[in-house]
Amino acid sequence: MKPASNPEPGRGFMIGQAPMRAKQLEPALYLVATPIGNLGDVTLRALEVLAASDVLACEDTRVTRVLLERYGIRRRTTAYHEHNAADAGPRLIAELEAGKSVALVSDAGTPLISDPGFRLVDAAVNAGIKVVPVPGPSSLLAALAASGLPTDAFFFAGFLPVKNGQRKSILTEMTTIPGSLIFLESPRRLAASLAAMAEVFAGRPAAVCRELTKAFEEIRRGSISELAAHYESAGAPKGEIVICVGPPAAGTEARSQDDIDKVLLSLAAEMPAAKAAAEAARMTGGRKGDLYRRLLALRDDGQQA
CATH class of the missing domain: 3.40.1010.10 (Tetrapyrrole methylase, N-terminal domain)
Structure with a gap:
């Protein structure tokens, strides 16, 4: 032939x-x-x-x-x-x-x-x-489809910022998005990003999808806190990574004071207090003056502790 x-x-x-x-x-x-x-x-x-x-x-x-x-x-x-x-x-x-x-x-x-x-x-x-x-x-759709999370509405957020304060600020802005969230992440930053997500999205179901369609494909599911704990102890994995996080629970109320305090302290770690208060006001809908005074009070409490 x-x-x-x-x-x-x-x-x-x-x-x-x-x-x-x-x-x-x-x-x-x-x-x-x-x-x-x-x-x-x-x-x-x-x-x-x-x-x-x-x-x-x-x-x-x-x-x-x-x-x-x-x-x-x-x-x-x-x-x-x-x-x-x-x-x-x-x-x-x-x-x-x-x-x-x-x-x-x-x-x-x-x-x-x-x-x-x-x-x-x-x-x-x-x-x-x-x-x-x-x-x-598409790695995004492949990960979401296999994650076990709701697929009727989703938001792709790309890569998160490197600095922890900025990372938490971005995540906090997403807390009320009524759909699953999809992120890309590098292996060396995976543990830090999951730790930040565990603080902001506490209790939500999630999935870490790694090396999709390749020989060592892995999809690990659990609560965002469980996944954060796993990769904190296991260390950085290899390969391309997609993180999927479930939507907020039905009837989720406005941010608690504890959530707002976390936002204020994260922002204040990277910018002056007045600017941090202004940014927190934009993100939470609170009043800049009230948030500025709250930040000063938090700092005083931290110094006395």
Whole structure:
């Protein structure tokens, strides 16, 4: 039996041993979702677009090269990422305005989620260029679906700030969001973020989803306090991490004084008292003067203790 030949460079791909020819694309910016781990999760449409686009822009060309080689796609690639977006973006818009098709991919999952693709899409929309989504894998939806938490309403919060006070402030603002919360986090900051969540979201169910679709996939469920205690003792895990936290219980009342005190002290650890009181007023709806006096009282109590 004669072995199958490779598809035409730049215009085809392989499914098993079968060469496939991609259809010609109309000029547009294509946002192509790629696998978050398991290369078998790529869609046929994504492969067609990657093979047929005039320009293939990648967050990291080395990462995308692995996917291209897996499916026999022989393409030149160009880099588009956070550090070169100011220069690379206008060049890609120029290609689009010249009537070419441009495919944009991130390292994994759907473009624009925690990457600079938004700027390119914004520029394309403002220039009247067609933007075409090519949907597929997403770590956010995969984690939420497997978490066991409510999926009817959810809020994606991305990565939390590094500083603990800012982290707690952001989390406190989310306490009344009527849906599940989804966060991305790095292994080395996981324990600190979970500890902050345990303070702010005490009692809520949660899940830590790690290495989704990969060989060492792990989904650990429990209360946010249980998860915080586990990773505090177990240390930093390896791999990509998504944290899902359940919504507030039905009938949850306004923040308690204890919650407000925690917000005040967290903010005051990183900014002057007056500014901390103003920020806490914005977050809680309280009066700046009352919160300022409360902060001074808390500090006095702390010094006397």
